[in-house]
Amino acid sequence: MASSSSTTASVGRPSSSHRSERPPLSTSASASAASNVNSSRSSRSSIPTSLSSSTNGIPTSRRSRSLTPSSRTRSPSPFSSSCLSNDPEPGRVRVAVRIRPRIAADLSDADYPDCVEVQPEESLCVPVCFIASFSWLFTMHTVYLIQEVKMSFVLQLKKLKLRKNNWSAEYFRFDEVFATSASQKRVYEVVAKSVVESVLDGYNGTVMAYGQTGTGKTYTLGRVGKDDDSKRGIMVRALEDITTNTSPTSDCVEISYLQLYMESIQDLLAPEKTNIPIVEDGRTGEVSVPGATVVKLNSMDQFVQLLHMGEANRHAANTKLNTESSRSHAILMVFIRRSVPEQEGLDISLRETEVDKKTGRPGYHVPTIRKSKLLIVDLAGSERLDKSGSEGHLREEAKFINLSLTSLGKCINALAENSPHIPTRDSKLTRLLRDSFGGSARTSLIVTIGPSSRHHAETSSTIMFGQRAMKIVNAVKLKEEFDYESLCRKLEIQVDHLTEEVDKQQKLRENYRSEMEIKLREYQNSLAEAEKSLASRSEFLEQDNASLESRMKDFVKELKSLKDHNDLMHDEIAQLEKSMKNNKLLEKENSQLAQKLKDVLDDLSQQKNYNDVMRDEVASLEMSLKLSKQQQLENSTYQKVLADTTQMYEKELADLMKQSENSHALAESAEGHLEELKKKLTDNQILMQHVQMENSGYQKTLAETTQMYEGKIASLTREINEEHARYIDAQEQLNILRKLSSGQQNSVQIEEQKEIRELKSRLQEMHQVHEATGNELQSLKKEHNDLEAEKGRLNDEIHTLRQALKVEEMRRKAAENDLVNIKKVVPESEDGFEEKRSYTKEKLNRGPSSFGQRSSIAKICEEVGLQKILSLLTCEELDVQIHAVKVVANLAAEATKRGLFMKGVWMHCSCCCSHQRIQPYSGWLLVLLPIWP
Numbered sequence: 001m002a003s004s005s006s007t008t009a010s011v012g013r014p015s016s017s018h019r020s021e022r023p024p025l026s027t028s029a030s031a032s033a034a035s036n037v038n039s040s041r042s043s044r045s046s047i048p049t050s051l052s053s054s055t056n057g058i059p060t061s062r063r064s065r066s067l068t069p070s071s072r073t074r075s076p077s078p079f080s081s082s083c084l085s086n087d088p089e090p091g092r093v094r095v096a097v098r099i100r101p102r103i104a105a106d107l108s109d110a111d112y113p114d115c116v117e118v119q120p121e122e123s124l125c126v127p128v129c130f131i132a133s134f135s136w137l138f139t140m141h142t143v144y145l146i147q148e149v150k151m152s153f154v155l156q157l158k159k160l161k162l163r164k165n166n167w168s169a170e171y172f173r174f175d176e177v178f179a180t181s182a183s184q185k186r187v188y189e190v191v192a193k194s195v196v197e198s199v200l201d202g203y204n205g206t207v208m209a210y211g212q213t214g215t216g217k218t219y220t221l222g223r224v225g226k227d228d229d230s231k232r233g234i235m236v237r238a239l240e241d242i243t244t245n246t247s248p249t250s251d252c253v254e255i256s257y258l259q260l261y262m263e264s265i266q267d268l269l270a271p272e273k274t275n276i277p278i279v280e281d282g283r284t285g286e287v288s289v290p291g292a293t294v295v296k297l298n299s300m301d302q303f304v305q306l307l308h309m310g311e312a313n314r315h316a317a318n319t320k321l322n323t324e325s326s327r328s329h330a331i332l333m334v335f336i337r338r339s340v341p342e343q344e345g346l347d348i349s350l351r352e353t354e355v356d357k358k359t360g361r362p363g364y365h366v367p368t369i370r371k372s373k374l375l376i377v378d379l380a381g382s383e384r385l386d387k388s389g390s391e392g393h394l395r396e397e398a399k400f401i402n403l404s405l406t407s408l409g410k411c412i413n414a415l416a417e418n419s420p421h422i423p424t425r426d427s428k429l430t431r432l433l434r435d436s437f438g439g440s441a442r443t444s445l446i447v448t449i450g451p452s453s454r455h456h457a458e459t460s461s462t463i464m465f466g467q468r469a470m471k472i473v474n475a476v477k478l479k480e481e482f483d484y485e486s487l488c489r490k491l492e493i494q495v496d497h498l499t500e501e502v503d504k505q506q507k508l509r510e511n512y513r514s515e516m517e518i519k520l521r522e523y524q525n526s527l528a529e530a531e532k533s534l535a536s537r538s539e540f541l542e543q544d545n546a547s548l549e550s551r552m553k554d555f556v557k558e559l560k561s562l563k564d565h566n567d568l569m570h571d572e573i574a575q576l577e578k579s580m581k582n583n584k585l586l587e588k589e590n591s592q593l594a595q596k597l598k599d600v601l602d603d604l605s606q607q608k609n610y611n612d613v614m615r616d617e618v619a620s621l622e623m624s625l626k627l628s629k630q631q632q633l634e635n636s637t638y639q640k641v642l643a644d645t646t647q648m649y650e651k652e653l654a655d656l657m658k659q660s661e662n663s664h665a666l667a668e669s670a671e672g673h674l675e676e677l678k679k680k681l682t683d684n685q686i687l688m689q690h691v692q693m694e695n696s697g698y699q700k701t702l703a704e705t706t707q708m709y710e711g712k713i714a715s716l717t718r719e720i721n722e723e724h725a726r727y728i729d730a731q732e733q734l735n736i737l738r739k740l741s742s743g744q745q746n747s748v749q750i751e752e753q754k755e756i757r758e759l760k761s762r763l764q765e766m767h768q769v770h771e772a773t774g775n776e777l778q779s780l781k782k783e784h785n786d787l788e789a790e791k792g793r794l795n796d797e798i799h800t801l802r803q804a805l806k807v808e809e810m811r812r813k814a815a816e817n818d819l820v821n822i823k824k825v826v827p828e829s830e831d832g833f834e835e836k837r838s839y840t841k842e843k844l845n846r847g848p849s850s851f852g853q854r855s856s857i858a859k860i861c862e863e864v865g866l867q868k869i870l871s872l873l874t875c876e877e878l879d880v881q882i883h884a885v886k887v888v889a890n891l892a893a894e895a896t897k898r899g900l901f902m903k904g905v906w907m908h909c910s911c912c913c914s915h916q917r918i919q920p921y922s923g924w925l926l927v928l929l930p931i932w933p
């Protein structure tokens, strides 16, 4: 009925030439299916026995059938070939004939014998080519095949005998012929089950009952079997199978129940819906009735109720032929929508886990869905008005029924004859059945006939309708498509989820971004601060470096000066050493002097001895003087002089004694002083050695300290240089860091801060070292100053000692002179007195200048004695007297200062003045003395 052909049809229609002449075929696959009416769906995919295995060219099924030829219930049926891939003619409309048993209504026809008869089964193995070429042979009762032909099909067609009369009959082959005794179950399994299974597999399917009114169409299809389950019709059984083989979770089963009544589509589930339009998809040619009520099926009870509802709403009437004659075509539409497992679905090149190479986006598995439709069509029965006795409205209904059936017949004829024009638009029935005949559906037609020969013509017409329908081959097509709805739902869910995730991520990112911005700002601020502090620090460091360098220079200068000073100290020490050597020489000299002094002392002791001798001599002289006093009484002057002389000598002796004692004391003191000097010299030598040692220690320490500080200065200089280099590196790094992107600022800042911290700590350390060095330098300076002071003090002490030594030397010399003078002055005998006098004279002639400043008066007094000088005043030589006066005048002048000698001199002068010889000068002296400066 369908003029368009499917582009994706898995099974194409056969060529018209073959179709027009070819009788119905059956496949061996049906044998296996028919042998087990409860065969599972998996068995449908098994390789047909006839094709998979054969022995001696005879199919297994045939051999098995030959064993049980009379077993009708087990005979394979073409309807059972549910596996379309193994069906040689999967799209052909399967046609079965069901002969209704005689019922009560047929009592009036008792006189009419049965005109139909089911003939015994025969299985024919026919090669395909033979069948194609000699299809006419299949109208014969028996066909024998040449067994040598290897490839063949087993034809298990059923024969129906239609008696015309007692002597003639016609034979018709159908895919199945059900005898009157055929059960509802068997009819379902043979006719409808394979279609239902195909529908469950995703193909459209149609099960339609066609026949004269009252022949059992509704009984076959629509019987609910409320009281007797075995009476359940195809509709109930089909739905039972469907509900059994579908899952309410993954599959969807919906039904619509319509009736075409007088060319009006009415909803049996919603009777108010009438004249529902038919909609045809211009692209696919699909026909639908969108206005019809679609009820999702949840259970069989629900379906039974719906079926009852539909039956209740269906137009029916009581006619002569059927008490409950259906006045409409009932169409039960079962929509099945099943999700296809991935491995069974369409070949999709792109999977979820794969990536689209063009777009680069992840691939998505597009779920496939199979949307199939099962039509169970209970046609209204054709009727002859004269027989049905329909009048009035029933007549009108009958006309519409017949018209629609005629249209259907025409389409069937056209399709059977492969006519180029299929008049599907002549009636709504043919429009609704467009997919069932000539379309993509797998169709089974059950033709119901009554047994009575009274209705031979109608029966014959029905059979012929069935015969023609057998020639129709549909282009069975899997109703599988991408489930864009579920994909959309899935994608929508995914999109929602992704959107949510994106929002979440966006929020997180924004939070993170804001946090990062805050952190970045903080880091920038800290970086700026760090840069600032670093700049100031670098400036400070530069200044510090400069000051350190200047200090270093100063320090180096100071060190240089210290070095110079040290050199000077060395020189001084060398000089000291030299002076020490000189001191040693002096010591030698001192020892020589001491020796000399010893000699002097020895001389003095000799002198003392001499003095003692002299004393003895004086004593003897005194004795002799006493003796001579008596002898020299006459010469008083001489005696006086002698007395004076004696007195003078006594005095002189006393003076000499005194002088000797003084000299002795002086020698002793000189000795003590010399000892002291020696001790001092020794102490000084020890001190000098100590000082020298200390000085060498200081020098060593100074050299070590200098070396250490030079090393420290060098290391400090190195460190400063290194720090400077590091600082330059840090500055360069800082510049590089400044150039780095903000993304790296974090780590760089951390590193910078770390480095800055390190630099700071290093600088602090340097500062501490610098301070320690400064402190140490200060202490060293202080030590140096102390040393300098000590050195100065020692120098002063050395100078003082030298001065003292000089003074002592001069004293020693003076003492020596004095001793020499004393020796000279003191006469050894009477003769020596003259010598003393001459010496004194000589001395006096030379004047005071020859004595020097210190030996003017005191010296003369000490050396010569005042009495002797005064005695010279009375000397006969005028010059001597004048010199003596001068000396005395000088003495007087000297003594004037001290006021010592004036009295003595005056006394002596007065004494002299009394003397005649010095009288002329005494007045002069007395005059002179007061005016002497």
Ligand SMILES: Nc1ncnc2c1ncn2[C@@H]1O[C@H](COP(=O)(O)OP(=O)(O)OP(=O)(O)O)[C@@H](O)[C@H]1O
Binding pocket: 099, 100, 101, 103, 180, 211, 212, 213, 214, 215, 216, 217, 218, 219, 220, 322, 324, 325, 326, 327, 379, 380, 381, 382, 448
């Ligand atoms: N196979 C059968 N075995 C027993 N009774 C049957 C059988 N077929 C039909 N009948 C009976 O025949 C009568 C008519 O059957 P049914 O109503 O199904 O015929 P019909 O073809 O639907 O008629 P119409 O076309 O007028 O609706 C019913 O009473 C039914 O019970």
